[in-house]
Amino acid sequence: MWILILSFLVLMLVGMPVAVAMALASLLYIWTSGTVPDVILAQRMIAGVESFPLLAVPFFILAGNLMNVAGITGRIYNFAVALVGWMRGGLGHVNIIGSVIFSGMSGTAIADAAGLGTIEIKAMKDHGYETEFAVGVTAASATLGPIIPPSLPFVIYGMMANVSIGSLFLAGIIPGLVLTLFMMATVAWIAHRRGWGGDTAFSWKLLGTATIEIMVVLAFPLAIWLMTKAGVSTNMAALSALVVLLALDWYFDFSAVMALMAPVILIGGMTLGWFTPTEAAVAAVIWALFLGLVRYRSMTMRALTKATLDTIETTASVLFIVTAASIFAWLLTTSQAAQALSDAFLGFTQNKWLFLLLANLLILLVGCFIDTTAAITILVPILLPIVLKLGIDPIHFGLVMTLNLMIGLLHPPLGMVLFVLARVAKLSVERTTMAILPWLVPLFLTLIAITYVPEITLWLPQLVGSK
Incomplete structure (x- = not known):
């Protein structure tokens, strides 16, 4: 045991x-112990990635890359400006929304930081914000990526x-909203202390347009529910609502309705049983391709090729971590x-609340030194038996672990969001x-709350689940 742990640390x-x-x-452990056949190393590493849910990884990564290269991030940014840019510390709120x-x-913090972060930091610097403030709020808001679904x-x-x-x-939905409110309150407090105003003039027209777009998106699931109550099949109701939505978007040329529809389609599709979470990742890619190639026509073949190659590179690194972590966790x-x-x-x-405190400290420490994927793969076999024995819901613990590890992404020595934004x-x-x-x-504050x-x-x- 000590050979395995100490050699890893060294x-x-x-x-x-x-x-x-x-x-x-x-x-080294297999070689020195002599109790495990060498072939086990290869077998366990392959078994670590031979999993249907892991098919979601490359597709969610690809969806985030496609959103970036198709210019959809710019549309999201402009929508957020119209919605909250007039508030005190406007672009800070825009960054979070x-x-x-x-x-x-996207489902990843790094895609958020690299995609939207590039636009947001430049815009905030152009509006006179300190670079440090722009980087800080961008880093914090990027942690929302893996909390609000979908999430790698x-x-x-x-x-x-x-x-x-x-x-x-x-x-992850409600904790994500709680974290959003805490971050926006932080921006409001800093803006009040420094006497900042809004970054765009208050406009009833812009605010009204953004509000109408939100209402159109919310009307989509409401229309499906009403039609199913009237006796229409769920599939026919969804198809009819989608056709009407596309017609409205084409006629009024909304700025961000189609981009806002992505989480509605993914969460709604899984809730209604149309597709599994793994298939939802494929749906995200199809939706991104539809927006980039058909609706907005902003994606070139060169950009599509670049997004695909970037996805292959990122997926290879993630799955290599999974394979190595799988054999390491198995040996542990x-x-x-x-x-x-x-x-x-x-x-x-034996107190579950004290255990949660200790687990938080442990995961925070591990998250500062080990990649998120590797940390989950190593820590779950160790902590999950305790979680179950103490009567803690594993879904609740999954949120606690993920938020801890997102905080780790902001810390040296291995915080990837930190290095991307630097x-x-x-x-x-x-x-x-x-x-x-x-x-x-x-x-x-959010970590303590959840x-x-x-x-x-x-x-x-x-x-x-009760319905």
Whole structure:
């Protein structure tokens, strides 16, 4: 056990990539123990990615890349400006609302930071905002990506914990909205202290247009519900509502209705049983292609090729981490390391609320040093047995784990969002880290809320499941 853990830590400390460190530590353990056949290494690594839910990974990544190259991020940004740009600290609110909308399509924090972040930071700097403020709010809002469905970490966690990915998606909606409100309150407080005003003139016309677009989107599921109540089949009701929506969008040339429809289609489709969460990832790609190639005609073949190649590169790195983490986690279990850590936790406390506090501290620490995917793959086999024994709902714990790991994305030494935004804003990693620090307050407030008020997470999945 100690050979496995210590060799992994040493390889990490000398600068070895996380996935390579886990793979080499696993190989060293197998070689020195002599109790595990060498072929097990290959078999367990293949088994780690031989999973139907993991098919969602490349498709959600591709959907986010397609949204970026098709210029849909620009439409989302302009819609957010019309909706909240007139408020105090306007572009800070725009940044957050834009991330909420984009989260419903990409499922990753890095896609949000690299796509919308590029537009938002430039716009905020052009309007006279400090670069540090622009970077801080962009980093914090990027964490919404994996909380508001769809979410790649939820896919990985659902596969590892053997829980419904659809329920995890539903569970993320209210915590995502709570986090959004805390972030917007932070922007309002900073704007009040510094005497900032809005960044666009208040316009009833622009606000009215944005409100109408929201109402059109909300009318889509309402129309389906009313038609089904009138005896129309669900499929026919959805098809009819979609045809009417497309006609309205073509006639009025709405700015962002079609982009806003993405999360409605994905969540609604899973709730109604039209497709699984994995198939929802394919639906997201099809919708992105429809918008880029047909509706807006803003996607070129060169851009499509670039998005595809970027997706292949990102998917390869994610799945390599999954394969290495799978064998590492399996060895932790077979060597009794996971059981020993579980016993240590349970020996320290049998109180689930104290356990959640300790688990938060552990996951926060791990998230600062290990990639999100690897952290989920390693920690779930260790912590899930304790979670179940203490009567904690695994869906609730999945939200707690994911938000902890999102906070880890903002920290050195391995915070990917931190490094992406440092590159986008042309700031040093040190200045970027200092810019992010104040934004940990709304993140930690949300973490405390969802940790100790499970109803925030579980109410919606229970409501939908009870129907």
